[in-house]
Amino acid sequence: MTDSNLIACLYPLDDKPGLDNALRTVRSAENSSRCFEPLIQDRSRQSSPAPGDHSGEGSDKGSEAGSHEGTDDEGSDESDDESDDDTDAGNDYSPGLQLRFDDWRKNQVGFVFGTSPSCDIVLPRRDSLKGLPSRQCALTFDDQGRLVVRDLQDRNKGKGGTAVNYGAQGGQKRRSFSWIVSCHTFTTENTPIVLVLHKNLKFQLVVARHDIGSAEYQQNVAQFASRVSAHVDDLRVSFGGLGLRSPDSTAGPSADAVLLNNGELGRGGQAVVVRVWDVSTGLDYASKEPLTQKSQGRLKGEVELLRQVHHDHIVQCLPGLSTTAPVPRLLLECFPLGSVDDQDNKKAFSAEETLQVLHQSLSALRYLHERKSPIVHRDIKPNNILVHSRTPHLHIKLSDFGFAKASKDNMRTNCGTRSYMAPEMFKREAYNAAVDIWSLGVVVYELAHGLPSRDRERGFDGFQWTEKIVRSVESKAEKSDCYLLIFLSRTMLVKDPELRHSARRCSELARYLDVSSFCCSTILRPSPGDSHTSSYEYYYYDDES
Structure with a gap:
């Protein structure tokens, strides 16, 4: 039976560059109240630091990950993530962090990740994790009761950022941005979901399945904001607290939207139309892309034409994300009912x-x-x-x-x-x-x-x-x-x-x-x-x- 208080579990991603850092995060004394042991012990695996073991803080000497990594400058907007398709295998052998509705937190906005001791999930300060901010992101809920990852960093900052992978898709770094990670068919069908906090620090996020329409779940989400300690580090002023609103469906995606392939809608001799999913809103759009070099010119003309057209009975082009170069792409509102x-x-x-x-x-x-x-x-x-x-x-x-x-x-x-x-x-x-x-x-x-x-x-x-x-x-x-x-x-x-x-x-x-x-x-x-x-x-x- 599903634990009604369980929100999600975080497992260290089993990739060599960041596994040691992820294990140290899980085993740290600051996170011990949320740490759980592996369901099955595997003696063949490398032993991980015990709770309270701070050896290597500030340095990577003596660690497998640190011995091959120098300092890291997080300057790119795109994730350097190397995907690992076998992330589901071995969770029973891995320790992890458990996030629950009945947990007390330090921050009103949700479970906050960062290097500051005031965070709910404290991240290690190490040479191989250079660039991690004091407060990086939070796991919280939007106004529809969906679990979301919310980056808390300044949008205008030139470095850092968070990324989320959905199976083989995603991985684009963003700041001051949200990713839906539950209560949608896309999040269910595109797994594993991987939270990328740094090039050398990644976790597989396994979200507990709940009936989003049940009274018990809705009550748990409604009471989520109140599960904070007396001396809360309140982030509501900066980020709107838990009131993360689901964007207006008529507004269209933002200029930095992350749109992921959600299946083909149709195909002709000149172009293919793909359903794309907006990770921040959960809305679908239709992306028309050329199939041949010759058809690129025609699609470019279609983009330029539809940017000028606005009528209630003509399909709406989303000009901000429709491009004419280098390869034209026409982003349109989606029609689930078809033609x-x-x-x-x-x-x-x-x-x-x-x-x-x-x-x-x-x-x-x-x-x-x-x-x-x-x-x-x-x-x-x-x-x-x-x-x-x-x-x-x-x-x-x-x-x-x-x-x-x-x-x-x-x-x-x-x-x-x-x-x-x-x-x-x-x-x-x-x-x-x-x-x-x-x-x-x-x-x-x-x-x-x-x-x-x-x-x-x-x-x-x-x-x-x-x-x-x-x-x-x-x-x-x-x-x-x-x-x-x-x-x-x-x-x-x-x-x-x-x-x-x-x-x-x-x-x-x-x-x-x-x-x-x-x-x-x-x-x-x-x-x-x-x-x-x-x-x-x-x-x-x-x-x-």
Whole structure:
């Protein structure tokens, strides 16, 4: 049964440069109240200093670690940590330090690590640990009850810092910074968690598992701040005490954020999108990175374009952490619900939701097309419309601006996904923003009624396909008097781009649409496996000056 008062255990990391220093920390008289003996004695291992043994204080002579190490200047912002993948093995043979809810502490902020005797975990002063501060970091809780490591050093200091490794990831040194180390799937799945206090002093942090929602756990966390001695060395003024607030989810990550790979979200021919986890907030973001040298230029353009765009129905770029050099990287808000295509395959969109996709997408296109230098998306399709929320109300955002271009002039590059491309794009002639209106019209028609079938054995003919869509919409509109179909056939799915309506005009007319006048039937739509959307076909012919 889990000890409800246990917070975490610290074990010396079994690497030769720092093992002796870590063992001395565990065995020191100052930390004896928290020290526990190995569960299994291993006589083959090198004996460690007994509690109260201060031999070697201020010097490394006579110690295995010190005999090979000189002084250390902690000047880099990146950890020099050499990872040890076998850190779990041998904990039963290792002494350690136990941190508990019912422990009395010397500091209000939490369990403070440092060389000062006023710290809760006193670190040794040795030649091989030169640069360790009097107060380095603390283990404490944030306002969501998650255990965090908080560096207590001056952010502007040029040396020192703390680092945390999560399995094979992490290790970046930071000052005045927080790392979440519990109550998240990432911390559970990426172990061991290693606390790096110095190049030559590291501990494996094993956090006790608790039900964060239980009344007992919440009470323990609430009372954590009060478990301090009478003569407390109060750090609340400098660091806000225990009130480490979980950052605002809308603020985005800080400029020095540590973002770790949390699994692939999607992959195309040009780029891969990876879910990244912010160690300080616990929030996920999407990181888009190029797969080829050729695609770097396109992603760079996408970063530069999205930095200028701000709209409620366009995916938000996080400019501070999106880069264009040396290798471009686009950091975006994350969408756990996926795309319209993903959601529609799980549960077909209702008539009300389809109308919202139309309204919100037209709002985004109106914003893009009416800019001083109009932005044409050129690849609108269900996979590029992301779902921010579906309940209680649908909220979508246009994404993937890899083919987008800002220009007052007509364009010539035939690009996009062939099933959604406008008729004029297949002619390899100049075109304008009207191509986006056609593509969105195809998306809405697909959600409401499904698209006509295609004979894949005969190959794809863009002219025949667009003609087939027009005939299908017009035929169904005549037979059903569905106002949505009539709207699409007269404003958006019009072969002649000169007769196709603008985003502004479509948006104005769409306000008069009423779902009660729709005849959409998800029963009549093709199943996802039969639909052409199960296999998107990209088309790119560069003939643009």
